[in-house]
Amino acid sequence: QVRLVESGGGLVQAGGSLRLSCAASGFAFSSYPMVWFRQAPGKARESLAAINWSGGSAAYSDSVKGRFFVSRDNAESTVYLQMNSLKPEDTANYYCAADRSTSYYRLLERSNYEYWGQGTQVTVSA
Numbered sequence: 001q002v003r004l005v006e007s008g009g010g011l012v013q014a015g016g017s018l019r020l021s022c023a024a025s026g027f028a029f030s031s032y033p034m035v036w037f038r039q040a041p042g043k044a045r046e047s048l049a050a051i052n053w054s055g056g057s058a059a060y061s062d063s064v065k066g067r068f069f070v071s072r073d074n075a076e077s078t079v080y081l082q083m084n085s086l087k088p089e090d091t092a093n094y095y096c097a098a099d100r101s102t103s104y105y106r107l108l109e110r111s112n113y114e115y116w117g118q119g120t121q122v123t124v125s126a
Contacts, residue, residue: 002115004096004115006119007120008021016086020036022117025077029077033099033103034051035049037095049068049069049108050105051071051072053100058071061108064090067085068082069081093121095119096116
């Protein structure tokens with residue numbers, strides 16, 4: 001059974017940092033590119049950061065470039081999202097997803113993926 005379980009969300013003040021984790025099981029994690037996306041109420045899903053299978057390459061959306069950093073530990077089947085300089089507009093539910101149907105950087109252009117988790121809420125106060 002495929003599982004992606006996000007954690008690390010919470011309430012933080014603007015300018016603060018959070019580190020999200022996504023623990024994967026039930027599929028060949030180390031062969032899958034991974035992506036983080038978010039969705040706020042009433043807004044479209046937004047893909048934020050993608051990383052290739054090895055962790056050697058990553059791509060980011062313009063809205064988070066330079067503030068968010070994605071990494072992975074294949075030995076632990078976990079992908080991370082380090083979020084710095086958080087802004088109130090970063091408030092959303094954050095999800096990780098896995099999809100090997102395309103290159104990792106193409107995942108930023110997608111809004112649907114092969115597998116995804118249940119999300120973790122991030123709230124940034126002004």
